[in-house]
Amino acid sequence: MDDKAFTINLLNPTLAKPAYWMSGSIKANASAASMRGSLYPYYSKYFKSNIDVTLVMYDSAGVETADAKLRTKSVYTIKLLKMIGGVTANNILIVKKGTKASITAVPNKVKSSTPLGGRFIISCMDSKGIEWKTNEIPYNSHYSTIQNTILNKIPFLTERVEVITSKKNAYAENGIEFLIYFRHLQADPEQCTITSGTSKQITGNSPVFV
Secondary structure (H helix, E strand, C coil): CCCCEEEEEEEECCCCCCEEEECCCEECCCCHHHHHHHHHHHHHHHHCCCEEEEEEEECCCCCEECCHHHCCEEEEEEEECCCCCCCCCCCEEEEEEECCCCCCCCCCCCCCCCCCECEEEEEEECCCCCEEECCCEECCCCHHHHHHHHHHHCHHHCCCEEEEECCCCCCHHHCCCEEEEECCCCCCCCCCEEEECCCCCCECCCCCCC
16 A cells, blocks of 8 residues: 555535535545544534544455554544534545555445434422423533523522533533532422423434433
């Protein structure tokens, strides 16, 4: 496998008028890190997402190898880390810039799951059995916004709750998780619940409220 270059041209599905985005020159024997560096600007700009690039190398016998000097074939897998509910390229063109390597691109091997969207409502019951509800909270709200909404809309919890994010997911579109800490209550509170909003219901890949 030579070290000459090629470019990857991605047909961008996010544009009103279809157009190809062209990468910089990529060596035919590029490392996974180098491949990622060449493609990251596209995914960052148009999908606001990071990517993960893995590389599997094979020798002349078709056996997987960890020795770059023995490789005659490289298979790169590019994974978008944020759910978008679609594809990241409608087509891929490879343009050789000197390399004699045989290069094949397989676009959209796996379609992204439907991302989380919409709004939710938090409901809590006070010691008298009265249920209080927040207004609808956008799915991608910062945890401080969630906390302030609870404090402003549920009177008996004013100055008595703290909301902390678990940072389980890098992107809210992949799912959200936050913890509500109760402070200075005279008794254990009833379990608060989370339900979908009504004006903009929670959407996603079979979303579950826990």
